[in-house]
Amino acid sequence: MTSAVPASPGRTAGVAGDHVHDKHISALEELFGDAGDPVNPVGRAETVAADERGEMLAAGEDLLTGFGLNAHFVPEALGGRLTGLEQLIGVMRAVYRRDPCLGLGYGAGSFMAGVNVWTAGTAAQQLRLADRLLAGDRAACAYHELAHGNDFSRTGLTALPGPDGRRRLNGRKEIVANLRRAGSMVLFARTNPAPGSRSHSQLLLDTDDLDPGSIQHLERFGTVGMRGVQLGGIEFTDCAVPPGSVLGGTAGLGVETALRSFQLTRIALPGMTVGLLDTALRTTLRGARSRPLYGGTVTDLPLSRSILAEAFADLLLADTFTTVAARSVHTAPAQAGVYASAVKSFVPPVLMRAVYRLSELLGSQFYLRGAEQPLFQKLLRDVQPSAFGHASRVSCQSALLPQLPLTARRGWLGAEGAVLPAETFRPGQPLPGMRFEDLALTGGGRDPLSRSLVAGAADARDDGGIAAQARFWCAELDALAAAASGLGPGSAGPAASPYAFGLTTRWAGVLAASACLNTWWHRPAGADAFAARPTGVLAALHRLGTHLDHHRDPLPGALAEPLYTELVRRFDAGLTFDLDCRPTGA
Amino acid sequence: MSELTARPVPVSVSVSADEVREWLRDRVAAHTGRPVEEIRPDLPLTEYGLDSVYVLGLCAEIEDHYGIEVEPTVMWDNPALDPLAEALVPLITAH
16 A cells, blocks of 8 residues: 655654754644633633533634644654654543543544554545644544453454445444544445454545435444533444545555554553543642641641552552653654553553542542532543543453463563664653554564663662662563463463463563663753652652552652642742643643 | 573475374373274364364464464364364464
């Protein structure tokens, strides 16, 4: 198939300068203004009000159209601003800080559809979708059928040739964002009745080209969270498929294209959702500092400060892991599938638990409907679909499991293996271009992120507990390698044992630890006072141990107190809590 | 890290499709927990629950056993053991 996205000119050119990326996020923050301003049409009050009505925030959608958000989903070579996942995550995180519904309901759905086309579309198809998105139109990513969940290989919707040789659509899709109002859709359909993984295709369709008489839109699906997002359904009855719709021009590549292209969204979505926790943390802190209790405020209590510090550490952990995974798409694209499944299975539960714990901190106040609470309650609802939406935890673990024994034998126990280039661990620094064509179905048993842990540990100086952590996680990798290489055949299918699934969680844990440690080891010389101290990385690793059930200890005071101090400093200065630490009006 | 684990002894490079197919049948039986006699080489592996990403574990075993690198899609393009064995022979021989 032809590709309109030209091969990257290579390492020397790198992606667009970081200042361009910074400029976009700053411009977006400026457009959103001060969320606390009661007359701001995209402020907190209006955001909550729209959510209560189950509507998208119209002023927010207009704002994003004016900003040109869609351009961030379109590769630069096709006229857009997409140069890498880290940049996209940065922009989308700014949206998620204001309203996760806007993030998912305005934007992420179009990006999910887009990656299919950028990965496997013909040049003409890529240009077609790029033009539609750049004109401000939406694209729906129509994979989901209620009967099959995330198991899209059992898709029931068919696009089989009719008596005249022309393909016809029969069947339905359900719970797809923006299905009714999107001008384009990427539709996942069975194009061959035979079983197997060569029987499906994506179809790129313009809704205007379909016969309205053969389409029936289903009623919108109501949801607990992300209430504004318009989840629709569609039923096709003998709907003729326009010629040239099969993505890539060849039928049968659907499963392969999905597994390759969704690596990008499996990393990007959790990365965006970090913005939700950012605002949950800010909202909690605002409420807790103004809440008188026991002769002081909630934040005077060490337990409260510890919970806030732990949520902050969870945020840093989630951000560091997704950032390294996002950057590894540029430096180790063949392994991106492994890191994407690890991120998508591990990070959303971390974010969800953090938001939930913050709700406990708010105590009885959380039960009321006044002050900060309605926004916080919305965030607690909105974070729920991050775990199962797009790719569930178990489907990501199922993608890791068949690769585990080979990775143990070849990648971990093998004598040789490349590490990730150092720039992978330097957020914001230039990278080689992102090449969709290099995304692979499996990592081939290679795991350069784990190799970077082992290599870094060998060189680590004993600086304030970091070397001890490095040794601990290397020992965990050794133990995991021994356990994984002993996995018998038959432990990789959907009926795999809980023990086998647990090994994939341990793998994700080692990868997250490597991301944290290597980001510390490769930190820039001119880091600010907080980034120059190991408090953040040690706290993130402590929390990682909690999430993996290594221990149940609260964050030690020596970490919690400086972390809380930094949290309050950023709160007072109007800075985000992620690695970016940038001004925000959220 | 620990020592390199023992690799299977490389098989003869002049392997036949029959040998490869029999080895594959044995592995599919092990993966699916069925007696080897039940694994028919002319039926798609999906019949035994081995499809999509789950068949990739078998692909990894092929790589390790024969010391070759296999594009995972070969498993999808050759959904039954007969054509799969035929497709693998030239790769093994070339190695």
